[in-house]
Amino acid sequence: MPTVRIPTPLRKFTQGKEEVSIAGANVRELLANLEVAYPGIKERICDDAGAVRRFVNVFVADEDIRFLENLDTAVRDGDEVSIVPAIAGGR
Amino acid sequence: MPSFQDLLATVKSRIREISVEETKARVLDAPGGPVLVDVRERDEYEQGYIPRAQWIPRGFLELKIEEAVPEREREVILYCAGGTRSALAAAALHELGYQRVSSMAGGFRAWKNAGYAFDRPRALSPEQVKRYSRHIMLPEVGEAGQAKLLDAKVLFLGAGGLGSPSSLYLAAAGVGTIGIVDDDVVDESNLQRQVLHNIERLGMPKVESARKTLQLLNPDVQVHAHRTRLSSENVMEILAGYDLVIDGADNFPTRYLLNDAALKLRKPVIHASIFRFEGQITTFLPDSGPCYRCLYPDPPPPGMAPSCQEAGVLGVLPGLVGTMQANEAVKVILGVGETLSGRLLVFDALGTKFRTLKLRKDPGCRVCSKHPSEIELIDYEAFCSI
Numbered sequence: 481m482p483t484v485r486i487p488t489p490l491r492k493f494t495q496g497k498e499e500v501s502i503a504g505a506n507v508r509e510l511l512a513n514l515e516v517a518y519p520g521i522k523e524r525i526c527d528d529a530g531a532v533r534r535f536v537n538v539f540v541a542d543e544d545i546r547f548l549e550n551l552d553t554a555v556r557d558g559d560e561v562s563i564v565p566a567i568a569g570g571r
Numbered sequence: 572m573p574s575f576q577d578l579l580a581t582v583k584s585r586i587r588e589i590s591v592e593e594t595k596a597r598v599l600d601a602p603g604g605p606v607l608v609d610v611r612e613r614d615e616y617e618q619g620y621i622p623r624a625q626w627i628p629r630g631f632l633e634l635k636i637e638e639a640v641p642e643r644e645r646e647v648i649l650y651c652a653g654g655t656r657s658a659l660a661a662a663a664l665h666e667l668g669y670q671r672v673s674s675m676a677g678g679f680r681a682w683k684n685a686g687y688a689f690d691r692p693r694a695l696s697p698e699q700v701k702r703y704s705r706h707i708m709l710p711e712v713g714e715a716g717q718a719k720l721l722d723a724k725v726l727f728l729g730a731g732g733l734g735s736p737s738s739l740y741l742a743a744a745g746v747g748t749i750g751i752v753d754d755d756v757v758d759e760s761n762l763q764r765q766v767l768h769n770i771e772r773l774g775m776p777k778v779e780s781a782r783k784t785l786q787l788l789n790p791d792v793q794v795h796a797h798r799t800r801l802s803s804e805n806v807m808e809i810l811a812g813y814d815l816v817i818d819g820a821d822n823f824p825t826r827y828l829l830n831d832a833a834l835k836l837r838k839p840v841i842h843a844s845i846f847r848f849e850g851q852i853t854t855f856l857p858d859s860g861p862c863y864r865c866l867y868p869d870p871p872p873p874g875m876a877p878s879c880q881e882a883g884v885l886g887v888l889p890g891l892v893g894t895m896q897a898n899e900a901v902k903v904i905l906g907v908g909e910t911l912s913g914r915l916l917v918f919d920a921l922g923t924k925f926r927t928l929k930l931r932k933d934p935g936c937r938v939c940s941k942h943p944s945e946i947e948l949i950d951y952e953a954f955c956s957i
Contacts, residue, residue, distance in 0.1 A: 485926075488849040488919075498922065524875065535871040539928045547931050562928060564917060566867040567846040568826055569884060570819040571731030571765070 482555045484514060485562040493521035507538060508551040510561060525563060535566040579655065586661040587673040591681045594648055598623060605646035605671075608632075608639070610660045611679070615652055619689040621682060625710065626692075629656050633663055639710045643668045650675035650682070693718035699791065703745055711907045717745060721791065723904045724748035726813035728801065728829060730777040731755075732889030733819030733843055733896060735767040740897035741817075742785040742792045746904070749785060750795040750813055753777045764886035801825050803948035806832040815903055817896050818842045819889075823870035824951035830855070830863035835943045841899045843892045848885050848920040850892035853911045853930060854899045860912035865933040870951055888920045 481501040486494050494500055502517060504510030508530075515522035525536050530551070532538055538545045539562040545553040555561060573581075589597075597604045599622060607624040609616055616626050627635045629651070640647055647669055649657040657674040664672045675682070683689065692714055695703070699717070706712040706720075723746045727734045730753040738749060755777050757768045765777075772780040778796035785794050797809055801820075810816065810832055818840050820826050826844075833840045837857040844851050855862050895916070902908040915928045932939065938946055 488847045498919070533871070533875070534868040535875070537866065537928075542926075542928045544929065544931060546933075562917070562926065564851070564915070564928065566823070566871060567844045567849070567851060568823045569821055569845045569882075570729050570733045570843070570889070571761075571821040571884075 481557060482510060482559045482561050484510065485560060487563055487565055489565055489567065490521055490524055490563065493518045493524075504555055506549075506551065506555055507540065507545055507553045507561070510555055511538075511551070524565075537564045538562070539564060579658065582658050582662045586658055586665065588654070588658070588676040589648055589673040590676055591685050591687065594621075594650070594675050594682075595685075595687055598648065605648045605673075606640050607648050607650070608636075609679075610649050610651050610657055615679075617692055617694055619679070619683075619691050621650065621679070622688065622690050624650070626713070626715075629660055632660050633667060635710075636664060636667065636669070640669070644670055646671040646673075648673050648675055651678050653678040653680055693721065695721075699745070702789075702791075706744070712905060716905045716907070719904055719906075720745045720901070721747040723815070724750070724813045725900060725904075726750040726752065726810065726816045727819060728752050728816065728825065729819035729821060730765070730767055730781040731761065731819060731821065732764045732845060732884065733893040734781070734817065735765045736890050736893035737817045737819065737841075737897040737900070738781060738785060739767065739788065740894060741900060742789045742794075744897070744901060745789065745791055746900075747791060748793050748795070748813070750797060750809070751778045751781050752797040752799065752801055752809060753781075754798055754800045764884065764889050766890070801828055803828060803832075803950045806948065807836065810836050810838055814838065815900055816840045817900060819893065819896070826863065827870055827951060828948060831938050831946050831948055833857065834862055834939055835946045835948075837943065839903050841896045841903070843896050845884055845888050845892055847883055848888060850888055850918045850920070852892055852895050852899070852916045852918070853914060854903065856903075856910070856912045859932075861930045861932040862936060862939040864938045865936045866915065866930055868933075868937070885920050888918075891920070892918060 481503050484500050484502050486498055502510050502513050504513050511522055527533050540553050540559055598607045609620050609624040609626045610629040612628055625639055649660045651657040654676050661672045661674040703717045706717050707714055725746050727738050730751045757772045757775050757777055757780050767784045768780045776798050778798045782794040782796050785792055806828055840855045842853050899910055902910050913930050915930050917926045
């Protein structure tokens with residue numbers, strides 16, 4: 481199964497886990513299954529229409545899915561999927 | 572016993588000489604060509620040198636050439652004042668195994684007589700030569716690089732967690748002009764990570780405390796305190812006085828405003844942000860690579876940003892991340908190495924894990940795809956965020 485890296489601000493949904501294994505053939509399936517396993521998390525990543533929010537990026541391996549096939553980007557076993565939201569802290 | 576003239580004649584018959592015209596064409600007009608080495612003494616070098624030349628005085632040539640030119644097959648052109656010392660130096664490099672060495676006939680005098688351009692190094696004081704000696708020893712920095720650092724003007728957004736280590740290291744490195752924007756005062760809860768300040772500075776404006784600390788560390792540094800918050804009203808005027816910005820702001824409105832204003836003014840931004848145990852770092856260059864909005868087109872609405880109650884940050888995290896910002900800034904100033912432009916470095920302090928993700932310039936980016944004059948600055952409503 482692919483591994484999903486959970487960013488610090490969303491770890492409250494995964495009981496603090498920084499990495500979870502989630503099934504899915506593409507990013508869309510993977511995010512749907514992530515919501516089933518950890519309810520509430522998807523709303524923080526996707527908007528009401530299901531698109532990835534504009535202050536969040538999803539990377540498969542080290543590539544941004546916006547420059548691949550977006551939510552249809554294929555995910556293979558062993559791939560690392562990173563969710564990277566904008567954070568503003570500096571102090 | 573041979574005379575000096577005999578020796579010189581023998582050496583010149585063995586080595587290759589190259590004209591100033593050919594040197595100019597091969598070294599200045601075609602990048603990636605031969606390495607040009609100035610073998611004269613300090614006082615001669617200070618009067619002027621050929622652009623792109625590395626300076627290794629004759630007496631240090633054999634000691635330092637392997638560091639400056641590790642590949643024995645790389646072509647090297649040596650010059651001195653008139654072409655004699657460089658001929659002897661070429662013979663010495665042959666003996667060290669350098670196969671393609673030539674001496675520039677007529678030396679720097681012939682270069683000047685041909686009317687070709689030359690640069691003058693910024694003369695470092697004896698105190699500066701001592702203070703920055705560990706930099707000057709590095710071929711990637713040298714005296715010319717140190718002069719670039721001394722001439723550099725860097726603006727820090729925030730004298731807090733990220734601004735503390737980045738400004739301390741850049742002041743130590745000899746960045747000559749440092750500006751700091753911050754409207755806050757020093758509070759006890761800052762001292763767990765904001766190493767610019769100390770208990771004697773409680774209640775003092777952070778910009779003032781930062782100025783004191785940085786000037787005690789390095790009197791070469793001029794510190795300009797901007798005790799204000801960036802807005803569309805003042806951002807252009809403040810940024811205009813600097814070459815590069817270190818973004819250590821603590822809120823989204825300032826970060827987006829900075830991105831857009833820096834693109835208008837064509838200034839590089841070294842970006843970093845931190846949250847609890849996690850940091851993100853990248854470099855935004857105005858003429859290549861993505862900008863902050865290519866990465867995150869719009870700021871999150873208030874309800875979607877992590878709330879203030881969730882705040883908290885491991886004290887050493889900004890130390891690590893801010894120091895990496897300083898490293899990026901030094902490379903941009905010196906023009907050496909490879910920056911994080913086009914790469915987002917994500918650091919997880921709990922797992923001590925670094926991940927590098929690829930960033931791309933968005934051809935449809937509604938800010939960096941525009942002509943700088945058409946970029947309009949936006950003051951997003953400030954909201955509680957971290």
